[in-house]
Amino acid sequence: MLELILQALYSGLLAGGYYAMIALGLALVFGTMRIINLAHGELVLLAAYVAFEMERSFGWTPLASIPVALVVVGLTALVIYLLIGRIRQDRELNSLILTFGIAIVLTNLILMIWSADIRSTSNSWFMDGVVLGDTLFSMRGEVIFCVIGVLLLAATYWWLNHTWQGRALRAVASNRDAAKLMGVNPARIEALSFLVSGVLATFAGVAVYTASVVFPAVGHNLTIKAFVITVLAGMGSVPGVLLGAVLIGVGETLTTTLAKPSLQELTGMVIFLLILFLRPSGLFGRKGMVKK
């Protein structure tokens, strides 16, 4: 039983690493613009399909396809931002409807271009097993993208706290008008946050393509997962995203091991509701955020 629990914890940690990568982009936009980008999962999916296309057409490895995916997803994220920028009233509510519509358009675009077949990397190097101490098993791709995920989280945290753009982004998130008075251009900063969100979605998409399988309808599940982690984390909190993602990942795998695999999704939701009940502003959210 100990072996099973250790493997569950290890798998949960690895899953948490890549869940965090998926959620961070959504959390960033949510934190800065109070916008829930319901097309975020589809951006992740788009990156996965770009990686697939590069592998199919040119034989590139998923890692080598990241620059191309960055351009495609980054531009798509900017287009979404420009569309949201045209909303003049009730931006928080109307952007929900708009991004939901964009998600449907993106899903169907992917369906038209790449059909509904399931896709995943055929590069066996990423699928080779990595064994730690004869008891912990994983695919090489999972380890690589978990490490990349944690590094990206650390880099984003550093960027938010130690660069002018990062501070400006936090200033806009805190008080848009005050930031404007301090010489920050909110529109540019918001565009930047969408762009960074696109970068994070790109890495997440390539990770999903490598460690799992993708098909056009999977974007919706990714958005839900990212949303749960974002709310769990507390508004725009980077450490919160990591902790929330690991909690969900470990919760799911422990449920599979100790109870029934079919209850793992329920476990994630129970953790979500429990934490919201105990800490309404999320794990790392500041008190008062909810009232506001």
Place this chain on the structure above:
Amino acid sequence: MMKRFTSAVLSKRRALLACCAVGTVMMASPAMAAEFVLGSELPLTGKLARVGTGMSEGIAIAIDLANAKYAGQHHFSVQTIDDETNPAKAVAAVEKLASDHVVAITGGYGSNIIGPASEAAAKAGLVYMTSGGVAPELTQRGLDSFFRINNADGYGKAMVGLIETMGAKSVAILYSNKEATAAMATYVQKALTDKGIKITSHEFDDTTTDFKPIMNKVKLQDRPEVVAMIGYENDYIGILRAGAVLKPDVKAMVGVWSLATAQMNKEFHDQVQGVYGTSPLPYPVVFKGGEAQDFAAAYMNKYNREPDYLQQFGYVQTMLLIDAIARAHDNDGKIEAGEIARELRATTTPTMIGDVTFDKNGDNPNFTHRMGQHQGDRVELVWPANAATAKMNYPAVPW
């Protein structure tokens, strides 16, 4: 002169008679011939888009070949509505098709979608023909207008038959908690238990992507000889990848639908080697018989690739429906309520998937699938023995 006049009059009379005769024939044909529009409600987007699209292609080929078969007599076309893998939208689609006066419905995928959609069709007085829902509950509702050419028992019999042939003593069943897969798992579990085989089972959710914790339980606790996978393509790949990492000491990985296909062999070649799944035909496809060859040629001509089981089932169900419509119409030049259903119940037709008849619940009791195994670049039929194209590789796992 008189003779020439008489002859001319006679010629004119003959010509008139001939014209009348031709006219009568021409008038008679349109009275018997008819234009039939079939309705099709299918998931062309959403989670089941791949299988829905496959069935839709089979239906399109059936329409093409039916128009060739009934040329000069009847003309068939299909009006398709995407149900977006959503039961509520499937019901709306059927209601729209009924309001557009389609003659019957062919299509549907997913037992949870087909259930309400076929009830809507029954309310509208339309026959609903499918191959996309295998849950036993569908044919236990007493709907006179519901027909299907395949069922869970047929898939289950094949899986159980193969495992029995292997002589396995213990089996771990990993199954998705969707309606059709759960029903199938129940059938397989009971059938194998009745044969004295030790069973353990693990139900998983359709959002599961990491199967390592489940496979680790199989490896460390269950220790079966065979792993039976009852799910869909993404589940199979997840399970097989987890197996490749954890390397449980099993002798075979056996799945059901959507696994022993050309697509899986091409896309996931190394990951599916030695794996079994249901398959009506081997790959590369060998079509025997005139109709099967016509179907394969028409499909290749239209889509520029080889058909798989989805297209075959879509074709067979639609062709049976079309033949029943034609018979119902040709009896007296019109189709009365319940006549298509009566004609379908009278069906005893050999098809590409074997003989098809329908019992009082609309189920096809003759349906039994075959089992294929991925062997290199091919999918060989390995069960039953009379349909086998190669010897079963056992034990064999992809890792």
